Amino acid sequence: MRSGNNVASADGSSLAERIRHEMDAFTPSEKRAAHLLLSHYPFAGLDTVAEFASRAGISAPSALRFVTRLGFSGFPEFQKHLREELEAQLLSPLAKASPGDKSHGAPALSSFAEAVIANLTATVENIAPTEFDAIVALLSDRRRHIHFTGGRFTGALARYAESHFRIVRSDVHFIESQPALWRDRMIEIGRKDVIVSYDIRRYQEDVIALSEAAAKQGATVVLLTDPWLSPIARVARHILPAHVTVPSNWDSSAGLMLLTEALVAAVTKHLWETAKPRMEAVERLRNPKS
Amino acid sequence: MRSGNNVASADGSSLAERIRHEMDAFTPSEKRAAHLLLSHYPFAGLDTVAEFASRAGISAPSALRFVTRLGFSGFPEFQKHLREELEAQLLSPLAKASPGDKSHGAPALSSFAEAVIANLTATVENIAPTEFDAIVALLSDRRRHIHFTGGRFTGALARYAESHFRIVRSDVHFIESQPALWRDRMIEIGRKDVIVSYDIRRYQEDVIALSEAAAKQGATVVLLTDPWLSPIARVARHILPAHVTVPSNWDSSAGLMLLTEALVAAVTKHLWETAKPRMEAVERLRNPKS
DNA sequence: CGAAAGCCGTATCAGAAATTTCAAGACAAT
DNA sequence: ATTGTCTTGAAATTTCTGATACGGCTTTCG
Incomplete structure (x- = not known):
């Protein structure tokens, strides 16, 4: 060799x-x-x-x-x-496909941005439409409870998702991934629950355990992960993989953010009849006067 | 088409x-x-x-x-x-990379993605290079303490930033925006502190109050916001605006995420000598064995 | 013209890769 | 609980590919 x-x-x-x-x-x-x-x-x-x-x-x-x-x-x-x-x-060519490129911006920033944009493009192109739609339908089902969870970094995305869905519909929860914090909550998870797990490489043990436990209880697991698929894929009903590689020591979660926001947008539209009054109510609570 | x-x-x-x-x-x-x-x-x-x-x-x-x-x-x-x-x-080559192509992906998803990508491009092009670099230098200064905060939705981004910077360097904190939770912490904020505030429209009172209070104590405020600029801009030393408009009832934070990740990447590189052992230590703690 | 050197293809082999078989396991319906 | 269906992977089998040895052929140079 x-x-x-x-x-x-x-x-x-x-x-x-x-x-x-x-x-x-x-x-x-x-x-x-x-x-x-x-x-x-x-x-x-x-x-x-x-x-x-x-x-x-x-x-x-x-x-x-x-x-x-x-x-x-x-x-x-x-x-x-x-x-x-x-x-x-x-x-x-995808990365270089920005035409009017003489972009200023710190060089570090613009090349980083190119990589992120290429990731987003690749991510969208590799999503199965039926998969996406199925998840939208799932999250739009008001009879189901929705639980979001994620790891060290992706936990923030789970929170981001939760803070939006919480307004669009009821029965939305965020679960900390530490076992001590969800062990007891697991008794309430059942066939009608949906777990949305965020997990990218350096897959996190506790998120996996949580997802598997929920699956065992009959919950439907939705997974947002990287193209190499977290082990959660084994128990996941639906999977949305996002490209994460960028010129950095860290992975980029921009693709996951994109998918999350797209889901929020789609579900909001889907449930608009009931979402609208909820959003107005929240607005009123924030601005008691005016 | x-x-x-x-x-x-x-x-x-x-x-x-x-x-x-x-x-x-x-x-x-x-x-x-x-x-x-x-x-x-x-x-x-x-x-x-x-x-x-x-x-x-x-x-x-x-x-x-x-x-x-x-x-x-x-x-x-x-x-x-x-x-x-x-x-x-x-x-x-014409078959692919055509910008407005009727690509697959759920139609909702792909048009949404196009809007997000346009936002990212516009965001990067409107960032002043010196501004970005100045912020990187600021966050790379190990003598300073860094505090991240944000609102209802952007709070998740602040957490995301914090969870990365926490590993790259020491003295990194997350501050909840509710006044009750930061009032007492304010006595520790001084001239050597940096506050990184995330705030986009429907600018949030408590984030504004927090930032202003910190500025009054002499802290340096960095603001990530939308192009219309949160009121925090008045007390901010550095501002990074990101485009947020997408075909949805919600704003997109993908641009803020991009900027955040770019900052993380740049600072990690800048502090590599000290960041590397820290990252390795964290890795070892997660994998006590192997 | 003759001989050596190098080049090429036929035939053959060894080994890897694809495919099939089969039994165990998971799951759903009854 | 029980049966039947569906799914899956380990192992056996088959197919085929990549590699090699060898002899004929051409070219080149003395």
Whole structure:
């Protein structure tokens, strides 16, 4: 495994560039392989050796010799490199897709913002509409009680959700994730309850335990998590994954915030008939006069 | 939107779309596979069955059943389809990244997301770089105590900020905005303290009062608010406004979240020498073993 | 012209990957 | 409780792919 060699191009340049550069040094068969690969780069290299060789009009061993000469230990490694290159290339345009970009703002801020925006886009595109709608229906069911919970950081999001839903409808609760604080409340959780759990990586034991306990009691569990899915997924009825990776030592919860706000908006609209008077009442309580 | 729509998919369009559509008909294992695939679409499906299954946390046969259910005769055919789809998509850059596209996602969700993203862009573009940097410097000053506070909804953001900064540095506090809860704490607030207040429209009396009291004691006030500026602006030393308007009965705090996370990232980087051991210590406490 | 060197493809093998089988477990309905 | 259905993963099986050895062929150079 001397993978430390020069296979991975340091600059953003692709393998294709190196192939063009070394083209003269190839044998005739290798040139045929190289030309095929470049003409359909990199897809031509993604099926089997036999297929690749046949399209190039050469034999399988020649194709093997070709990739070996490029510095790969074998065909699978060659394909892996192509896939990774492709993935990187496909993802970057999204981040750079801000047109009028000469944005000022601290450089740290604007590049961070780009990453967050890319996350939001990716998050929305990967949500199943039915999943989202099903959750909206669930949270709009006034016969059910709703409980929000989350971990160290995501707990704040759970609170954020709770503080909105509390106004839109009744029977909305926030549960601290520490077992000592929910053990006794668990007796009230049953088939008609909905648990909305927030949990992203460095998944938190107590949130998992809470969700599993609630599921065991027959409650419906809704999970907001990262794309790698918290273990809570095992007991969750519905899952909304959000992308969280940003250039920071921390994960970003902006995607979870987006989903939360979208849920709040949708449920508010759905329950508008009953939500409106509630919101007005709250407004009146805050401004007793005027 | 009937003209100039996508030319990419002549057949049943993207497989991803179909998966989202049939999501609720899947078994739990299939859902895990589906979520993995969608979260890294389509690259997650380009490895071997074993790899794919392992990442999804299911067994190889379950992964096989998943692709079979999608209508493919086997895994290789499934992968071939993914590759072809990818190639088609890459060849027609117009097909993707079109801003106002009729993308999937619940319509409510995607239009909501578009508004949020527009807000984030506008927010970043209107931040004065010096302002952002000055705040980072302020929060990176370890001789100062930092206090976060916020209102009904924004309080959750203040907590979110606090839970991160608490790990990055010492002397970080959260203050409840109810006067009864901060009156006595005010005697400890002085010239060396920093108050970070979150307040958006329907500006909240108690947050304003708290901020003004702190300012009167000589504390430095940092304000995160909406573009119309909370009254706190009069006593604030630094202001970061975020756009909040979305198609909903509520305002969106996603911009505030973005700014918060950007501040956390910047300060963490700035204080890395001392933040790193702190973060490691926290990690060790959470995982006493391993 | 002859010989050496290198290049290429056929045939074959080893091993990995996909697929099928099957039994255990979960769940719902009765 | 009990049965039947559905789901799942471990293990056995099959298929197929990537890799290699070897001999023929072409090219090159003395």
